[in-house]
Amino acid sequence: MTAVTTAASTRRIAWTRRRRSLARFCREYAKSRAGMFGLCVLVLAGGAAVAAPLFISAHELSAVYAPGSPLRPPSARFPLGTDGYGRSMVAVTVWGARISLTVGFLATFMSIGIGTLVGITAAHFRGWADTVLMRVTDWFLVLPTLVLAAALASVLPRGVTTVVVAIGVTCWATTARLVRSQTLTVESRPYIERATALGAGHWHVMTRHVLPNVMPLVLAQTTLIVSEAILLEATLAFLGLSDPTKVSWGTTLQLARQVGAVSAGDWWVLLPPGLAIAAVALAFSLCGRTMESVLNPRLRERA
Template identity: 65%
Template sequence: MTRPPRDSGYPAERLTPRALAWERRKRAVADFWRVYARNRAGVVGLAGLLLFVLLALAAPLLVEPEGLSVTGAPGGAYEPPSAEYPLGTDNFGRSVLDLVIWGARISLTVGFLATFMSVTLGTLVGILAGHFGGWSSAVLMRVTDWFLVLPALVMAVALAAVMSRSTLTIIIAIGVTAWPTTARLVRAQTIAVEARPYIERARALGGGHRHVMKRHVLPNVLPVVLAQTTLLVAESIIMESTLAFLGLGDPGTISWGGVLQDARNAGAVSSGVWWYMIPPGLAIALVALSFTLCGRAIEGVLNPRLRERQ
């Protein structure tokens, strides 16, 4: 006697293919979150990340533009933390808390945009190299190796020094130097996907290169790309802060690295003005840690072997 089909919660025969695909996506997201929520470190990292994003979005509502001006700041220079200024003031009398909140906008924006640029370039190179193979793959991988062996920070400094000092320059400098790792990972995943039987069936049914890469390869490498993205955002934010600290950022914008550079130039280290240096550095460390925890948790969800070890 055959077993009746299990109730799926919705009449599948009444759903259109698009609605059925949407239901499957919702269930996949629900399953993903259920497994992700078991990782306490990942939940803590996600909470910290949401806090920083909310602060960045609410910065125009929390910070008065006049308080960021070097000429119109209401406070006195180097005032220690108090009820009026929880993190003290800088050498211009600006609230360090306001600088940290406002600086989150630039630092997170650069981190996200530079990561998007880097991941897009790395994914494109990795899929093309893994799919076509042959001499084209060899050329792409040699270029990738060349970028990989060179220190990314040194290359970013060189690009930022040659181009004009702006936020866009920082994004480009980070984006064109941080993609080789993603390209290597995506190429390896693409080769593994191309060896599966349904790829041969797709080609036998007339699927061209574009169809195979778009419909079969790309959806299977996206989990790797997602995990790599969360890790690259943290790296991009640290690199942006480093470039700004070295004086290669836009002097007209406020970022965490720029605040640290201003503190160094103002002699806060020798003067013992710790409240001017610690908050932006701590913000950089916390947001990088949050992204890293999220990335490790996502990697554990997408990789069953890592999930078993947890």
């Protein structure tokens, strides 16, 4: 009975500390105007992407049954004009957020997962494992990410899944380096040595002691990589390496290039998706920088 009571009390104390840490993080984050601006932009973009099926029908996105004439300038009926198929640029831009954000998040989770696993493994085991993993990481760091992602996307079947894989397996190297550095710092602390002396195995140390301490860094890195992943998705789609039947910001720009909107000066076809990409990428970067400054005491003291 005493053991059960002690365990329950320990869990309550742990949850209380977590709630206090979360509340302290929210208070510090709310002090940053840039971070709050980025968060508002992301909430608006995410809300529009989720709610898009409620006010945009498949008929409005159809290339065959488009409601308007191709490449018409902004008007009362189409506030942002129409694209090369006659579809409303408002509908295309809002719906394109679904694919672009989905690819960005999935590719980021894949990249963060690979980078975290490689970084913790290399720093924990060291020796030949550290040498091999870091040389592979250096190889990915040296190669241009866009060129490697484009090469990978060109040899795999064309589609959204291919773009996710191409981005995910090419953007993890920076995360691996950062996680490795943080893991070396964590494992130099005395409680890691005490846990090992008490019989804790590699898996216990890596998952119970190292991973929780590197998660703040991983979380901040996640928001920074999402913006890079969205830009890469738009670039690969613009190069024709994504699924052309899926409406995204990148495929919208590719269609504008194909119909000659760039040379004809049809700015309304280029501006909405371009501004959407820039705004979302900037918002993620602002959120990432703010989270990094809040979670890193040294950066917070300088600010």
